[in-house]
Amino acid sequence: MNTWIKAGRDGGFGYSVPSDNLVAAWKKRYQEQHDLRYKYSVIFRGDTLVDGLIADGATSLEGITGTPRYNYKVYIPKNEQTNIKGGGWIHMVEQNERLYRYSDLLLIDAEAKFRLGDKAGAAVSINKVRVRAGEPPLAPSDLTLQKIWDERRFELAFENDRYFDLIRTGQAKTVLGPRGWQFPKNVFYPIPQNQIDLSNGKLTQNPNW
Numbered sequence: 419m420n421t422w423i424k425a426g427r428d429g430g431f432g433y434s435v436p437s438d439n440l441v442a443a444w445k446k447r448y449q450e451q452h453d454l455r456y457k458y459s460v461i462f463r464g465d466t467l468v469d470g471l472i473a474d475g476a477t478s479l480e481g482i483t484g485t486p487r488y489n490y491k492v493y494i495p496k497n498e499q500t501n502i503k504g505g506g507w508i509h510m511v512e513q514n515e516r517l518y519r520y521s522d523l524l525l526i527d528a529e530a531k532f533r534l535g536d537k538a539g540a541a542v543s544i545n546k547v548r549v550r551a552g553e554p555p556l557a558p559s560d561l562t563l564q565k566i567w568d569e570r571r572f573e574l575a576f577e578n579d580r581y582f583d584l585i586r587t588g589q590a591k592t593v594l595g596p597r598g599w600q601f602p603k604n605v606f607y608p609i610p611q612n613q614i615d616l617s618n619g620k621l622t623q624n625p626n627w
Contacts, residue, residue: 434489434576436460441487444572454552459575461488469495489576521547521573529566537561547573563587602626 436444441460448456463486465473473488528543537558544566545555551573556565567587571580584590591601603626614621 434492436487436489436575438483440571440575444575447572451553453572455572455575459490461490461493463487467493467495469497471496491576519574519577521550522570522579525566525570525573528569529563532561532563532566540566544569600626 436459444453444456444460447453461467461473463473467473524543524547528540531537531543532540541556541558541561544561547569549555567583567589570583574580581590581594584593585605590599590604594604595601606624606627608627609621609623614623
């Protein structure tokens with residue numbers, strides 16, 4: 419019999435909650451391009467998980483509407499969990515610990531080749547990622563920078579790349595601006611005041627901070 423799990427009680431995580439925008443865009447991509455990453459990256463309340471448990475969910479989450487949902491990438495199946503005494507944390511057993519993402523390298527290569535005018539080479543790299551995810555390959559003539567950036571968004575979701583990609587590609591003003599992100603202030607983090615003090619004034623604060 420399946421049992422119910424609650425985020426925060428049985429090894430659930432409350433950070434990197436899939437946003438409304440991401441879920442809507444990813445669901446559309448799954449329906450149109452059969453992007454299998456959607457089914458293996460986002461848990462919805464009521465879903466049956468890989469170990470047969472059913473996601474019960476939390477009573478409320480910030481920043482989303484509709485069905486509560488979670489980051490599936492960090493879920494550890496019950497048969498791979500052991501409780502650490504006294505800490506209440508879950509110890510990962512036989513977990514696939516990623517030291518470097520080959521797909522990230524492929525998408526970096528695709529963007530670099532596209533910018534250098536090698537659309538054929540860029541297509542080879544991005545299609546290695548797309549085909550593995552269940553998507554149809556792109557022809558070199560159909561490839562754009564935005565499609566490469568979009569591929570990064572879905573491939574690297576919840577892995578702390580999106581924010582920096584938005585800044586690097588100049589999309590932050592449009593995507594993050596409505597959330598209070600300011601240009602050019604937030605392009606850089608502020609330098610901690612204690613580091614400025616320790617430098618005896620040799621370090622100066624970044625502009626607009």
